[in-house]
Amino acid sequence: MQKLFNAPLYAQIREEIFAALRSGRWSANDPLPSETKLASEFSVSQGTIRKAIDDLVAQNILYRHQGRGTFIRRHDEQQSLFRFFNLSRTDGTKPVPESLNIHCKTRKGLKHECLALQVPTGDRLIEVLRLRRLDGQPVILETILVSQQRFPELNKRDLPNTLYELYSDDYNVHITRAEEQIQATLPDATVISHLNLEPTIPLLEIRRIAFDLHDQPVELRISQCVTGSFVYTCSLN
Amino acid sequence: MQKLFNAPLYAQIREEIFAALRSGRWSANDPLPSETKLASEFSVSQGTIRKAIDDLVAQNILYRHQGRGTFIRRHDEQQSLFRFFNLSRTDGTKPVPESLNIHCKTRKGLKHECLALQVPTGDRLIEVLRLRRLDGQPVILETILVSQQRFPELNKRDLPNTLYELYSDDYNVHITRAEEQIQATLPDATVISHLNLEPTIPLLEIRRIAFDLHDQPVELRISQCVTGSFVYTCSLN
DNA sequence: TCATATAATTCATATATAAGACTTAGATGA
DNA sequence: TCATCTAAGTCTTATATATGAATTATATGA
Numbered sequence: 001m002q003k004l005f006n007a008p009l010y011a012q013i014r015e016e017i018f019a020a021l022r023s024g025r026w027s028a029n030d031p032l033p034s035e036t037k038l039a040s041e042f043s044v045s046q047g048t049i050r051k052a053i054d055d056l057v058a059q060n061i062l063y064r065h066q067g068r069g070t071f072i073r074r075h076d077e078q079q080s081l082f083r084f085f086n087l088s089r090t091d092g093t094k095p096v097p098e099s100l101n102i103h104c105k106t107r108k109g110l111k112h113e114c115l116a117l118q119v120p121t122g123d124r125l126i127e128v129l130r131l132r133r134l135d136g137q138p139v140i141l142e143t144i145l146v147s148q149q150r151f152p153e154l155n156k157r158d159l160p161n162t163l164y165e166l167y168s169d170d171y172n173v174h175i176t177r178a179e180e181q182i183q184a185t186l187p188d189a190t191v192i193s194h195l196n197l198e199p200t201i202p203l204l205e206i207r208r209i210a211f212d213l214h215d216q217p218v219e220l221r222i223s224q225c226v227t228g229s230f231v232y233t234c235s236l237n
Numbered sequence: 238m239q240k241l242f243n244a245p246l247y248a249q250i251r252e253e254i255f256a257a258l259r260s261g262r263w264s265a266n267d268p269l270p271s272e273t274k275l276a277s278e279f280s281v282s283q284g285t286i287r288k289a290i291d292d293l294v295a296q297n298i299l300y301r302h303q304g305r306g307t308f309i310r311r312h313d314e315q316q317s318l319f320r321f322f323n324l325s326r327t328d329g330t331k332p333v334p335e336s337l338n339i340h341c342k343t344r345k346g347l348k349h350e351c352l353a354l355q356v357p358t359g360d361r362l363i364e365v366l367r368l369r370r371l372d373g374q375p376v377i378l379e380t381i382l383v384s385q386q387r388f389p390e391l392n393k394r395d396l397p398n399t400l401y402e403l404y405s406d407d408y409n410v411h412i413t414r415a416e417e418q419i420q421a422t423l424p425d426a427t428v429i430s431h432l433n434l435e436p437t438i439p440l441l442e443i444r445r446i447a448f449d450l451h452d453q454p455v456e457l458r459i460s461q462c463v464t465g466s467f468v469y470t471c472s473l474n
Numbered sequence: 475t476c477a478t479a480t481a482a483t484t485c486a487t488a489t490a491t492a493a494g495a496c497t498t499a500g501a502t503g504a
Numbered sequence: 505t506c507a508t509c510t511a512a513g514t515c516t517t518a519t520a521t522a523t524g525a526a527t528t529a530t531a532t533g534a
Contacts, residue, residue: 008518008519008520010519010520034482034483034484035483036484044520045520045521045522046484046521046522047520047521047522048519048520050484051520058295059474060474064483064485065483065484065528066483066484066485066526066527066528067482067483067485067526067527067528067529068482068483068484068527068528068529069482069528070484083473086471176474177473177474179471179473180470180471180472180473181327181468181469181470182419182441182468182469182470182471183441183464183468184421184422184439184440184441185439186439200423200437202421202422202423202440203421203439204419204420225421227420227421231419231420231444232418232419232420233416233417233418233419234323234417234471235414235415235416236320236321236323236414236415236417236445237296237297237413245485246486246487247486247487271515271516272517273516273517281488282488283488283517284488284489285486285487285488287517287518288486301516301517302494302495302516302517303493303494303517304494304495304496304515304516304517305495305496305516306516307516307517476533477532477533477534478531478532479530479531479532479533480530480531480532481530481531482527482529483527483528483529484525484527484528485524485525485526485527486524486526487523487524487525488521488523488524489521489522489523490519490521491518491519491520491521492518492520493518493519494515494516494517495514495515495516495517496513496516497512498511498512498514499510499511501508501510501511502508502510503506503507503508503509504505504507504508
Protein backbone atom coordinates (compact mmCIF):
# COMPACT_ATOMS: atom_id res chain seq x y z
CA MET A 1 0.00 0.00 0.00
CA GLN A 2 1.33 3.36 -1.00
CA LYS A 3 1.35 6.30 1.33
CA LEU A 4 -0.91 9.09 0.08
CA PHE A 5 -0.90 12.72 1.15
CA ASN A 6 0.79 13.27 4.46
CA ALA A 7 -1.32 11.15 6.76
CA PRO A 8 0.54 8.14 8.14
CA LEU A 9 -0.37 4.79 6.71
CA TYR A 10 -2.03 3.47 9.85
CA ALA A 11 -4.33 6.50 10.00
CA GLN A 12 -5.48 5.93 6.42
CA ILE A 13 -6.10 2.28 7.14
CA ARG A 14 -7.98 3.22 10.31
CA GLU A 15 -10.32 5.44 8.30
CA GLU A 16 -10.85 2.73 5.69
CA ILE A 17 -11.68 0.18 8.35
CA PHE A 18 -13.97 2.65 10.08
CA ALA A 19 -15.73 3.39 6.80
CA ALA A 20 -16.20 -0.33 6.16
CA LEU A 21 -17.59 -0.63 9.66
CA ARG A 22 -20.11 2.17 9.07
CA SER A 23 -21.19 0.65 5.79
CA GLY A 24 -22.20 -2.46 7.68
CA ARG A 25 -19.73 -4.66 5.87
CA TRP A 26 -19.23 -6.84 8.92
CA SER A 27 -21.95 -8.16 11.19
CA ALA A 28 -21.97 -6.85 14.73
CA ASN A 29 -21.99 -10.42 16.03
CA ASP A 30 -19.07 -11.98 14.17
CA PRO A 31 -15.46 -11.00 14.66
CA LEU A 32 -13.76 -8.79 12.10
CA PRO A 33 -11.31 -10.52 9.76
CA SER A 34 -8.11 -11.28 11.63
CA GLU A 35 -5.26 -8.81 11.72
CA THR A 36 -3.26 -10.92 9.29
CA LYS A 37 -6.20 -11.18 6.85
CA LEU A 38 -6.78 -7.44 6.96
CA ALA A 39 -3.05 -6.96 6.51
CA SER A 40 -3.00 -8.92 3.28
CA GLU A 41 -6.23 -7.28 2.09
CA PHE A 42 -4.78 -3.79 2.56
CA SER A 43 -1.25 -4.90 1.61
CA VAL A 44 0.37 -3.65 4.79
CA SER A 45 1.94 -5.43 7.71
CA GLN A 46 0.00 -6.86 10.61
CA GLY A 47 1.53 -4.25 12.92
CA THR A 48 0.09 -1.42 10.88
CA ILE A 49 -3.38 -2.95 10.96
CA ARG A 50 -2.89 -3.38 14.66
CA LYS A 51 -2.08 0.26 15.19
CA ALA A 52 -5.12 1.29 13.16
CA ILE A 53 -7.35 -0.95 15.25
CA ASP A 54 -5.70 0.38 18.43
CA ASP A 55 -7.27 3.75 17.72
CA LEU A 56 -10.73 2.29 17.13
CA VAL A 57 -10.42 0.32 20.36
CA ALA A 58 -9.42 3.50 22.19
CA GLN A 59 -12.56 5.13 20.79
CA ASN A 60 -14.58 2.25 22.21
CA ILE A 61 -15.84 1.31 18.76
CA LEU A 62 -14.13 -2.08 18.74
CA TYR A 63 -12.82 -4.37 21.40
CA ARG A 64 -10.34 -7.24 21.23
CA HIS A 65 -10.12 -10.60 22.83
CA GLN A 66 -6.82 -12.38 22.58
CA GLY A 67 -7.18 -15.74 20.90
CA ARG A 68 -10.76 -15.01 19.77
CA GLY A 69 -10.72 -11.95 17.57
CA THR A 70 -11.75 -8.32 17.25
CA PHE A 71 -15.40 -7.36 17.62
CA ILE A 72 -17.72 -4.41 17.23
CA ARG A 73 -18.61 -2.90 20.60
CA ARG A 74 -22.30 -3.51 21.24
CA HIS A 75 -24.64 -2.36 23.94
CA ASP A 76 -25.56 -5.59 25.61
CA GLU A 77 -27.64 -5.94 28.73
CA GLN A 78 -24.83 -6.31 31.25
CA GLN A 79 -22.61 -3.37 30.38
CA SER A 80 -25.18 -1.14 28.74
CA LEU A 81 -26.92 -0.56 32.03
CA PHE A 82 -23.73 0.93 33.45
CA ARG A 83 -21.68 2.24 30.56
CA PHE A 84 -23.77 5.35 29.94
CA PHE A 85 -25.12 5.69 33.44
CA ASN A 86 -23.33 8.15 35.68
CA LEU A 87 -25.51 8.10 38.78
CA SER A 88 -23.98 6.27 41.70
CA ARG A 89 -24.48 5.92 45.42
CA THR A 90 -22.62 8.43 47.56
CA ASP A 91 -20.04 5.76 48.36
CA GLY A 92 -19.25 5.42 44.66
CA THR A 93 -20.92 2.04 44.04
CA LYS A 94 -23.41 1.81 41.20
CA PRO A 95 -27.00 0.68 41.59
CA VAL A 96 -28.82 -1.33 38.92
CA PRO A 97 -31.40 0.97 37.35
CA GLU A 98 -34.89 -0.40 36.65
CA SER A 99 -37.34 1.10 34.17
CA LEU A 100 -41.10 1.55 34.20
CA ASN A 101 -42.55 2.90 30.97
CA ILE A 102 -45.27 5.49 31.54
CA HIS A 103 -46.18 6.27 27.96
CA CYS A 104 -44.86 6.11 24.43
CA LYS A 105 -46.40 8.32 21.77
CA THR A 106 -45.63 10.27 18.63
CA ARG A 107 -45.85 14.02 18.30
CA LYS A 108 -44.41 16.96 16.41
CA GLY A 109 -40.96 17.91 17.65
CA LEU A 110 -40.34 21.27 19.24
CA LYS A 111 -37.77 23.54 17.70
CA HIS A 112 -34.98 22.86 20.18
CA GLU A 113 -35.64 19.12 20.03
CA CYS A 114 -35.41 18.94 16.24
CA LEU A 115 -32.31 21.11 16.34
CA ALA A 116 -30.64 18.75 18.76
CA LEU A 117 -31.55 15.72 16.63
CA GLN A 118 -30.65 17.51 13.39
CA VAL A 119 -33.99 16.76 11.74
CA PRO A 120 -36.22 19.32 9.98
CA THR A 121 -38.16 21.53 12.40
CA GLY A 122 -41.59 20.09 13.05
CA ASP A 123 -40.70 16.50 12.12
CA ARG A 124 -42.58 13.83 13.99
CA LEU A 125 -40.77 12.39 16.99
CA ILE A 126 -41.38 9.43 19.23
CA GLU A 127 -41.53 10.35 22.90
CA VAL A 128 -40.99 7.78 25.61
CA LEU A 129 -41.63 8.80 29.18
CA ARG A 130 -40.35 6.46 31.81
CA LEU A 131 -39.67 6.25 35.47
CA ARG A 132 -36.44 4.76 36.71
CA ARG A 133 -35.89 3.27 40.12
CA LEU A 134 -32.58 2.88 41.90
CA ASP A 135 -32.47 0.50 44.86
CA GLY A 136 -36.25 0.42 44.70
CA GLN A 137 -36.69 4.19 45.03
CA PRO A 138 -38.18 6.26 42.18
CA VAL A 139 -35.30 8.62 41.41
CA ILE A 140 -35.41 9.57 37.72
CA LEU A 141 -38.10 10.70 35.34
CA GLU A 142 -36.80 10.34 31.82
CA THR A 143 -38.07 11.75 28.53
CA ILE A 144 -36.61 10.06 25.47
CA LEU A 145 -36.98 11.57 22.00
CA VAL A 146 -36.04 10.01 18.67
CA SER A 147 -36.99 10.63 15.05
CA GLN A 148 -40.03 8.58 14.03
CA GLN A 149 -38.64 8.26 10.54
CA ARG A 150 -35.46 6.75 11.87
CA PHE A 151 -37.17 4.38 14.28
CA PRO A 152 -40.43 3.32 12.58
CA GLU A 153 -42.85 1.35 14.73
CA LEU A 154 -40.73 1.91 17.83
CA ASN A 155 -43.82 3.11 19.68
CA LYS A 156 -45.54 -0.22 18.97
CA ARG A 157 -42.78 -2.31 20.47
CA ASP A 158 -42.15 -3.70 23.85
CA LEU A 159 -39.40 -1.46 25.17
CA PRO A 160 -36.60 -3.08 27.16
CA ASN A 161 -34.63 -1.51 30.00
CA THR A 162 -31.63 -1.03 27.71
CA LEU A 163 -32.86 0.90 24.68
CA TYR A 164 -29.47 1.14 23.01
CA GLU A 165 -29.44 -2.60 22.63
CA LEU A 166 -32.79 -2.37 20.81
CA TYR A 167 -31.53 0.41 18.55
CA SER A 168 -28.59 -1.78 17.62
CA ASP A 169 -30.42 -5.08 17.16
CA ASP A 170 -33.58 -3.87 15.43
CA TYR A 171 -32.60 -0.64 13.70
CA ASN A 172 -28.91 -1.12 13.02
CA VAL A 173 -28.19 2.12 14.87
CA HIS A 174 -25.08 1.83 17.00
CA ILE A 175 -24.64 4.38 19.77
CA THR A 176 -20.94 5.11 20.21
CA ARG A 177 -20.83 8.23 22.36
CA ALA A 178 -22.99 10.80 24.09
CA GLU A 179 -22.76 14.34 25.41
CA GLU A 180 -24.48 15.34 28.61
CA GLN A 181 -25.37 18.83 29.84
CA ILE A 182 -26.38 19.17 33.46
CA GLN A 183 -28.37 21.87 35.21
CA ALA A 184 -30.10 22.32 38.53
CA THR A 185 -33.88 22.81 38.30
CA LEU A 186 -37.07 22.67 40.30
CA PRO A 187 -39.61 19.98 39.43
CA ASP A 188 -42.66 20.66 37.29
CA ALA A 189 -46.09 19.14 37.96
CA THR A 190 -45.41 15.95 36.00
CA VAL A 191 -42.18 15.25 37.84
CA ILE A 192 -43.71 16.08 41.22
CA SER A 193 -46.49 13.57 40.75
CA HIS A 194 -44.39 10.74 39.32
CA LEU A 195 -41.49 11.06 41.72
CA ASN A 196 -43.76 11.93 44.61
CA LEU A 197 -41.84 15.08 45.56
CA GLU A 198 -42.14 18.28 47.49
CA PRO A 199 -42.18 21.15 44.94
CA THR A 200 -39.17 22.83 46.56
CA ILE A 201 -36.78 19.89 46.18
CA PRO A 202 -34.05 20.81 43.67
CA LEU A 203 -33.39 18.36 40.85
CA LEU A 204 -30.55 17.50 38.52
CA GLU A 205 -31.63 17.86 34.91
CA ILE A 206 -29.45 15.85 32.55
CA ARG A 207 -29.83 16.56 28.86
CA ARG A 208 -28.12 13.86 26.82
CA ILE A 209 -27.56 13.67 23.08
CA ALA A 210 -26.44 10.24 21.86
CA PHE A 211 -24.49 9.80 18.62
CA ASP A 212 -24.20 6.85 16.24
CA LEU A 213 -21.27 5.48 14.22
CA HIS A 214 -21.67 8.29 11.68
CA ASP A 215 -21.51 10.77 14.56
CA GLN A 216 -25.07 11.83 13.85
CA PRO A 217 -27.28 12.76 16.82
CA VAL A 218 -29.84 9.99 17.22
CA GLU A 219 -31.50 10.39 20.57
CA LEU A 220 -32.30 13.26 22.91
CA ARG A 221 -32.87 12.21 26.49
CA ILE A 222 -33.82 14.54 29.31
CA SER A 223 -33.62 13.09 32.81
CA GLN A 224 -34.87 14.71 35.98
CA CYS A 225 -33.08 13.21 38.98
CA VAL A 226 -33.50 13.44 42.71
CA THR A 227 -30.05 13.52 44.28
CA GLY A 228 -30.49 12.68 47.90
CA SER A 229 -28.99 9.20 48.12
CA PHE A 230 -27.46 9.33 44.64
CA VAL A 231 -24.97 11.60 42.93
CA TYR A 232 -23.83 12.21 39.38
CA THR A 233 -20.18 11.22 39.06
CA CYS A 234 -17.57 12.27 36.55
CA SER A 235 -13.84 11.60 36.24
CA LEU A 236 -11.43 14.25 35.04
CA ASN A 237 -8.09 13.45 33.49
CA MET B 238 16.15 -6.98 30.79
CA GLN B 239 14.65 -10.23 31.93
CA LYS B 240 10.93 -10.76 32.04
CA LEU B 241 9.68 -11.36 35.58
CA PHE B 242 6.36 -12.89 36.61
CA ASN B 243 3.79 -12.75 33.86
CA ALA B 244 3.52 -9.05 33.27
CA PRO B 245 4.71 -8.03 29.81
CA LEU B 246 8.03 -6.26 29.62
CA TYR B 247 6.61 -2.92 28.59
CA ALA B 248 4.25 -2.91 31.58
CA GLN B 249 7.13 -3.48 33.97
CA ILE B 250 9.12 -0.71 32.33
CA ARG B 251 6.08 1.56 32.52
CA GLU B 252 5.87 1.00 36.27
CA GLU B 253 9.57 1.63 36.71
CA ILE B 254 9.39 4.85 34.75
CA PHE B 255 6.31 5.91 36.68
CA ALA B 256 8.06 5.16 39.98
CA ALA B 257 11.08 7.22 38.90
CA LEU B 258 8.69 9.99 37.96
CA ARG B 259 7.03 9.94 41.39
CA SER B 260 10.40 9.95 43.12
CA GLY B 261 11.14 13.24 41.42
CA ARG B 262 14.08 11.88 39.52
CA TRP B 263 13.42 14.16 36.58
CA SER B 264 12.57 17.83 36.74
CA ALA B 265 9.12 18.81 35.58
CA ASN B 266 10.61 21.36 33.24
CA ASP B 267 13.19 19.31 31.34
CA PRO B 268 12.37 16.51 28.97
CA LEU B 269 12.80 12.91 30.11
CA PRO B 270 15.81 11.04 28.75
CA SER B 271 15.22 10.15 25.12
CA GLU B 272 13.57 6.89 24.19
CA THR B 273 16.89 5.50 22.98
CA LYS B 274 18.64 6.49 26.22
CA LEU B 275 15.93 4.91 28.33
CA ALA B 276 16.10 1.87 26.06
CA SER B 277 19.78 1.35 26.76
CA GLU B 278 19.34 2.11 30.46
CA PHE B 279 16.65 -0.56 30.78
CA SER B 280 18.26 -2.83 28.18
CA VAL B 281 15.20 -3.09 26.00
CA SER B 282 14.39 -1.82 22.52
CA GLN B 283 13.23 1.68 21.82
CA GLY B 284 9.85 0.29 20.75
CA THR B 285 9.29 -1.24 24.16
CA ILE B 286 10.11 2.03 25.93
CA ARG B 287 7.77 3.69 23.50
CA LYS B 288 4.90 1.40 24.39
CA ALA B 289 5.51 1.97 28.10
CA ILE B 290 5.44 5.73 27.58
CA ASP B 291 2.32 5.36 25.40
CA ASP B 292 0.42 4.30 28.50
CA LEU B 293 1.67 7.19 30.59
CA VAL B 294 0.73 9.57 27.80
CA ALA B 295 -2.74 8.03 27.64
CA GLN B 296 -3.05 8.64 31.38
CA ASN B 297 -2.18 12.27 30.76
CA ILE B 298 0.89 12.03 32.97
CA LEU B 299 3.34 12.68 30.14
CA TYR B 300 3.09 14.27 26.74
CA ARG B 301 5.32 14.03 23.71
CA HIS B 302 6.53 16.48 21.16
CA GLN B 303 8.12 15.05 18.07
CA GLY B 304 11.71 16.21 17.69
CA ARG B 305 11.77 17.83 21.13
CA GLY B 306 11.20 15.12 23.66
CA THR B 307 8.83 13.70 26.26
CA PHE B 308 7.71 15.91 29.14
CA ILE B 309 5.83 15.73 32.40
CA ARG B 310 2.33 17.12 32.02
CA ARG B 311 2.07 20.31 34.07
CA HIS B 312 -0.83 22.55 34.90
CA ASP B 313 0.13 25.76 33.21
CA GLU B 314 -2.02 28.84 32.99
CA GLN B 315 -3.44 28.28 29.52
CA GLN B 316 -4.67 24.73 29.74
CA SER B 317 -5.18 24.51 33.48
CA LEU B 318 -8.06 26.95 33.35
CA PHE B 319 -9.94 24.60 31.04
CA ARG B 320 -8.63 21.11 31.62
CA PHE B 321 -10.45 20.55 34.91
CA PHE B 322 -13.28 22.95 34.29
CA ASN B 323 -16.50 21.41 33.01
CA LEU B 324 -18.81 24.39 33.01
CA SER B 325 -19.59 25.73 29.57
CA ARG B 326 -22.07 28.02 27.91
CA THR B 327 -25.24 26.37 26.66
CA ASP B 328 -23.86 26.43 23.13
CA GLY B 329 -20.89 24.34 24.28
CA THR B 330 -18.22 27.04 24.18
CA LYS B 331 -16.14 27.56 27.29
CA PRO B 332 -15.85 30.85 29.16
CA VAL B 333 -12.63 31.95 30.87
CA PRO B 334 -13.21 31.71 34.64
CA GLU B 335 -11.95 34.55 36.85
CA SER B 336 -11.31 34.24 40.58
CA LEU B 337 -11.85 36.58 43.52
CA ASN B 338 -10.52 35.33 46.83
CA ILE B 339 -12.86 36.03 49.73
CA HIS B 340 -10.85 34.54 52.54
CA CYS B 341 -8.11 32.05 53.28
CA LYS B 342 -7.80 30.65 56.79
CA THR B 343 -6.84 27.55 58.73
CA ARG B 344 -9.19 25.50 60.84
CA LYS B 345 -9.76 21.99 62.13
CA GLY B 346 -11.12 19.69 59.46
CA LEU B 347 -14.55 18.15 59.79
CA LYS B 348 -14.86 14.41 59.79
CA HIS B 349 -16.05 14.02 56.20
CA GLU B 350 -13.39 16.45 54.99
CA CYS B 351 -10.52 14.61 56.66
CA LEU B 352 -11.91 11.33 55.41
CA ALA B 353 -11.95 12.63 51.84
CA LEU B 354 -8.38 13.91 52.15
CA GLN B 355 -7.22 10.78 53.98
CA VAL B 356 -5.70 12.72 56.88
CA PRO B 357 -6.31 12.01 60.58
CA THR B 358 -9.68 13.27 61.81
CA GLY B 359 -9.35 16.74 63.31
CA ASP B 360 -6.15 17.67 61.41
CA ARG B 361 -5.78 21.32 60.57
CA LEU B 362 -6.85 22.28 57.06
CA ILE B 363 -6.46 25.39 54.98
CA GLU B 364 -9.74 26.71 53.66
CA VAL B 365 -9.91 29.02 50.68
CA LEU B 366 -13.23 30.60 49.85
CA ARG B 367 -13.45 32.24 46.48
CA LEU B 368 -15.92 33.62 44.05
CA ARG B 369 -15.62 32.79 40.39
CA ARG B 370 -17.03 34.85 37.57
CA LEU B 371 -17.88 33.63 34.08
CA ASP B 372 -18.37 36.25 31.39
CA GLY B 373 -18.38 38.83 34.19
CA GLN B 374 -21.24 37.22 36.12
CA PRO B 375 -20.70 35.74 39.60
CA VAL B 376 -21.61 32.10 39.03
CA ILE B 377 -19.61 29.91 41.41
CA LEU B 378 -18.80 30.01 45.10
CA GLU B 379 -15.93 27.65 45.73
CA THR B 380 -14.60 26.20 48.99
CA ILE B 381 -11.13 24.68 48.67
CA LEU B 382 -9.70 22.47 51.40
CA VAL B 383 -6.15 21.11 51.66
CA SER B 384 -4.03 19.73 54.46
CA GLN B 385 -2.05 22.47 56.21
CA GLN B 386 0.78 20.04 56.83
CA ARG B 387 1.03 19.32 53.14
CA PHE B 388 0.82 22.94 52.04
CA PRO B 389 2.61 24.95 54.75
CA GLU B 390 2.27 28.73 54.48
CA LEU B 391 -0.24 28.41 51.65
CA ASN B 392 -2.58 30.75 53.54
CA LYS B 393 0.14 33.44 53.55
CA ARG B 394 0.63 33.39 49.81
CA ASP B 395 -0.82 35.33 46.98
CA LEU B 396 -3.17 32.81 45.42
CA PRO B 397 -3.34 32.72 41.61
CA ASN B 398 -6.35 31.85 39.49
CA THR B 399 -4.89 28.43 38.72
CA LEU B 400 -4.07 26.77 42.03
CA TYR B 401 -2.85 23.51 40.53
CA GLU B 402 0.01 25.39 38.94
CA LEU B 403 0.98 26.70 42.39
CA TYR B 404 0.77 23.23 43.93
CA SER B 405 3.11 21.98 41.24
CA ASP B 406 5.60 24.85 41.24
CA ASP B 407 5.86 25.56 44.96
CA TYR B 408 4.94 22.28 46.66
CA ASN B 409 5.97 19.68 44.12
CA VAL B 410 2.44 18.26 44.19
CA HIS B 411 1.27 17.29 40.73
CA ILE B 412 -2.47 16.88 40.22
CA THR B 413 -3.08 14.15 37.67
CA ARG B 414 -6.77 13.36 37.96
CA ALA B 415 -9.92 14.24 39.87
CA GLU B 416 -13.30 12.76 40.70
CA GLU B 417 -16.40 14.91 40.79
CA GLN B 418 -19.73 14.17 42.48
CA ILE B 419 -22.63 16.40 41.54
CA GLN B 420 -25.86 17.10 43.38
CA ALA B 421 -28.68 19.61 43.19
CA THR B 422 -29.06 21.83 46.27
CA LEU B 423 -30.58 25.05 47.49
CA PRO B 424 -28.23 27.88 48.50
CA ASP B 425 -27.33 28.60 52.12
CA ALA B 426 -26.96 32.12 53.54
CA THR B 427 -23.29 32.47 52.52
CA VAL B 428 -23.97 31.51 48.94
CA ILE B 429 -27.06 33.69 48.73
CA SER B 430 -25.14 36.77 49.79
CA HIS B 431 -22.05 36.21 47.68
CA LEU B 432 -23.85 35.17 44.52
CA ASN B 433 -26.67 37.62 45.09
CA LEU B 434 -29.41 35.00 44.71
CA GLU B 435 -33.03 34.35 45.48
CA PRO B 436 -33.16 31.60 48.14
CA THR B 437 -35.33 29.37 45.95
CA ILE B 438 -32.89 29.17 43.03
CA PRO B 439 -31.57 25.59 42.75
CA LEU B 440 -27.81 25.16 42.53
CA LEU B 441 -25.37 22.58 41.25
CA GLU B 442 -23.07 21.41 44.01
CA ILE B 443 -19.85 19.91 42.67
CA ARG B 444 -17.71 18.04 45.14
CA ARG B 445 -14.28 17.38 43.65
CA ILE B 446 -11.41 15.34 45.04
CA ALA B 447 -8.11 15.88 43.23
CA PHE B 448 -5.36 13.25 43.25
CA ASP B 449 -1.60 13.54 42.85
CA LEU B 450 1.00 11.34 41.14
CA HIS B 451 0.85 8.87 44.03
CA ASP B 452 -2.92 8.74 43.61
CA GLN B 453 -3.34 10.29 47.05
CA PRO B 454 -6.26 12.70 47.58
CA VAL B 455 -4.78 16.16 47.91
CA GLU B 456 -7.55 18.67 47.60
CA LEU B 457 -11.27 18.74 48.35
CA ARG B 458 -13.17 21.41 46.47
CA ILE B 459 -16.85 22.10 46.83
CA SER B 460 -18.38 24.42 44.24
CA GLN B 461 -21.86 25.88 44.32
CA CYS B 462 -22.90 26.90 40.81
CA VAL B 463 -25.79 28.81 39.34
CA THR B 464 -26.78 27.13 36.10
CA GLY B 465 -28.85 29.63 34.20
CA SER B 466 -26.53 30.60 31.35
CA PHE B 467 -24.01 27.85 32.06
CA VAL B 468 -24.20 24.07 32.19
CA TYR B 469 -21.99 21.28 33.43
CA THR B 470 -20.88 19.15 30.48
CA CYS B 471 -19.64 15.60 30.36
CA SER B 472 -18.76 13.25 27.50
CA LEU B 473 -19.58 9.57 27.60
CA ASN B 474 -17.70 6.99 25.61
C1' DT C 475 -15.28 -37.90 29.57
C1' DC C 476 -11.10 -36.10 29.86
C1' DA C 477 -6.64 -34.98 28.37
C1' DT C 478 -3.98 -33.49 24.50
C1' DA C 479 -2.73 -31.78 20.18
C1' DT C 480 -3.68 -28.26 16.64
C1' DA C 481 -4.98 -24.20 14.42
C1' DA C 482 -6.73 -19.87 14.84
C1' DT C 483 -6.49 -15.49 17.01
C1' DT C 484 -4.23 -11.27 19.30
C1' DC C 485 -0.03 -9.77 21.97
C1' DA C 486 4.83 -8.64 22.68
C1' DT C 487 9.25 -7.34 21.26
C1' DA C 488 13.02 -5.88 18.32
C1' DT C 489 14.83 -3.58 14.36
C1' DA C 490 15.14 -0.33 10.70
C1' DT C 491 13.90 3.84 8.67
C1' DA C 492 11.33 8.29 8.33
C1' DA C 493 10.16 12.76 9.86
C1' DG C 494 10.31 16.78 12.94
C1' DA C 495 12.98 20.27 15.73
C1' DC C 496 16.69 22.31 17.76
C1' DT C 497 21.94 23.66 17.53
C1' DT C 498 25.75 25.41 15.55
C1' DA C 499 29.09 26.71 12.17
C1' DG C 500 29.73 29.55 8.58
C1' DA C 501 28.50 32.84 5.05
C1' DT C 502 26.62 37.29 4.16
C1' DG C 503 26.02 42.02 4.53
C1' DA C 504 25.54 46.48 6.90
C1' DT D 505 32.57 44.27 14.41
C1' DC D 506 28.15 42.82 14.87
C1' DA D 507 23.75 41.06 13.58
C1' DT D 508 21.27 37.92 10.63
C1' DC D 509 20.30 34.46 7.65
C1' DT D 510 21.17 29.60 5.91
C1' DA D 511 22.19 24.95 5.76
C1' DA D 512 24.16 20.87 7.69
C1' DG D 513 24.32 17.94 11.53
C1' DT D 514 22.36 15.64 15.36
C1' DC D 515 19.25 15.18 18.50
C1' DT D 516 14.34 13.84 19.22
C1' DT D 517 9.83 11.05 18.43
C1' DA D 518 7.00 8.60 14.71
C1' DT D 519 6.15 4.88 11.55
C1' DA D 520 6.45 0.31 9.47
C1' DT D 521 7.66 -4.43 9.38
C1' DA D 522 9.06 -9.10 10.96
C1' DT D 523 9.20 -12.78 14.21
C1' DG D 524 7.84 -15.43 17.91
C1' DA D 525 4.98 -15.95 22.19
C1' DA D 526 0.53 -16.20 24.71
C1' DT D 527 -4.29 -17.16 24.60
C1' DT D 528 -8.46 -19.33 23.08
C1' DA D 529 -11.44 -22.53 20.72
C1' DT D 530 -11.88 -26.76 18.48
C1' DA D 531 -10.87 -31.21 16.95
C1' DT D 532 -8.94 -35.78 18.11
C1' DG D 533 -8.21 -39.88 20.40
C1' DA D 534 -7.62 -42.92 24.43
